[in-house]
Amino acid sequence: MQESYKISPRQLLMLVTLVTIGDSVLVLPGITAALAKQDAWISVLIGLVVGLLNIVLLIAVGKLYRNQSFFTFVDQTVGRVLGTIITLSFICYTLFSAGAHVMEIGDFVGTHLLVSTPRFAIQLLFVIVIMFGVSLGLQTVAESAEIYFVWFFFFFGLLMITLLPQVEMSRIQPVFENGWKPILQGSTAAIAFPFSELVIFMAVLPFVSPIQKRMRSFFLGTLLGGIVLFIIMVMCILVLGAEQTARHFYPTYVLIKQLKLGDFIQRLEAIIAVIWFIAVSVKITLYCLFFHLGIRHVFRIDNFKILIFPYIILLMVMSTIFSPNMVVYGDIIAKYWPFYDFTYSIGVPLVLLFGYAIRKRILGQKSRA
Numbered sequence: 001m002q003e004s005y006k007i008s009p010r011q012l013l014m015l016v017t018l019v020t021i022g023d024s025v026l027v028l029p030g031i032t033a034a035l036a037k038q039d040a041w042i043s044v045l046i047g048l049v050v051g052l053l054n055i056v057l058l059i060a061v062g063k064l065y066r067n068q069s070f071f072t073f074v075d076q077t078v079g080r081v082l083g084t085i086i087t088l089s090f091i092c093y094t095l096f097s098a099g100a101h102v103m104e105i106g107d108f109v110g111t112h113l114l115v116s117t118p119r120f121a122i123q124l125l126f127v128i129v130i131m132f133g134v135s136l137g138l139q140t141v142a143e144s145a146e147i148y149f150v151w152f153f154f155f156f157g158l159l160m161i162t163l164l165p166q167v168e169m170s171r172i173q174p175v176f177e178n179g180w181k182p183i184l185q186g187s188t189a190a191i192a193f194p195f196s197e198l199v200i201f202m203a204v205l206p207f208v209s210p211i212q213k214r215m216r217s218f219f220l221g222t223l224l225g226g227i228v229l230f231i232i233m234v235m236c237i238l239v240l241g242a243e244q245t246a247r248h249f250y251p252t253y254v255l256i257k258q259l260k261l262g263d264f265i266q267r268l269e270a271i272i273a274v275i276w277f278i279a280v281s282v283k284i285t286l287y288c289l290f291f292h293l294g295i296r297h298v299f300r301i302d303n304f305k306i307l308i309f310p311y312i313i314l315l316m317v318m319s320t321i322f323s324p325n326m327v328v329y330g331d332i333i334a335k336y337w338p339f340y341d342f343t344y345s346i347g348v349p350l351v352l353l354f355g356y357a358i359r360k361r362i363l364g365q366k367s368r369a
Helices: 009-021 024-065 070-078 080-113 119-136 138-166 180-192 196-203 211-239 242-247 251-257 269-299 304-321 326-335 337-368
Strands: none
Touching: 009 024, 009 138, 009 196, 009 211, 009 269, 024 070, 024 080, 024 180, 024 196, 024 211, 024 242, 024 251, 024 269, 024 326, 024 337, 070 080, 070 196, 070 269, 070 337, 080 119, 080 269, 080 304, 080 326, 080 337, 119 138, 119 269, 119 304, 138 211, 138 251, 138 269, 180 196, 180 337, 196 211, 196 269, 196 337, 211 242, 211 251, 242 251, 251 269, 269 304, 326 337
């Protein structure tokens, strides 16, 4: 195991929290509110509960391979051929997901911050920074997350407290106006985006030491990130209202724009932009690390740094061709992408648990014979 990849349970908790928040801090409220209206907070609450159950499933799988590489465990559980297919499929999944997030970065910055700057240039600069982090290893990324974590929650808490005077409880009523169906539809997205994507930590768990505390940190980090998203959803409904929240692709940014302290402290939305950059950069970095670890396992590459430049090209191409525009992209991630996430966060772990049980039973029968 490389020294540059060893991290502590505390660092794992911080990484999981930031990845859970990720891009969801900006895009999840709009998607959920479009489906569940003023009951979107219930959808996110359901998403948090079910998402934690999903993490319990991932933890159950993670306990089976302890210090062993996740990709080696896959090969041993389902066989080398099927294991290679699953690993390559996982690699494509992380590439698609990272490309989607890079596209979001280009759209957000190009729309709200640097309007005259070509989005390709924004995305390229962001990807280069991400690749620099990947080249330094997981340990460096985790140490950076320790710094980000403190400032993230300081500014998040400050912004939420200062928004309290603008809260109107009437905006959250009537509760259950349209019944359970739209709430459950909204909860699908609330489960997928923040929680199902945490399956990438399956490749990170073996690098956490000591191993006794890593599963607890995984669970608590997910819970903490989920609470942040729940608070964001509630504040969007109470301050903006369901219609305004659903109308914007980045409603959290619009939420913070409502905040003014007197006539001299304004434009505080830049803070939420920085918060989002921190969370989503950590998330994309871990996608990239998962990709490189998988490629190194399949093709037996010792020096994965030779993959960095080709990966930059792949990521830029993917972020460019992923969707023709943000309207189509929003429709894709609201209706179809959650089921793609569920394939890897629920389907593959269940296959691995089933395969492990069969393999253990066969080996037990052979030992008794």
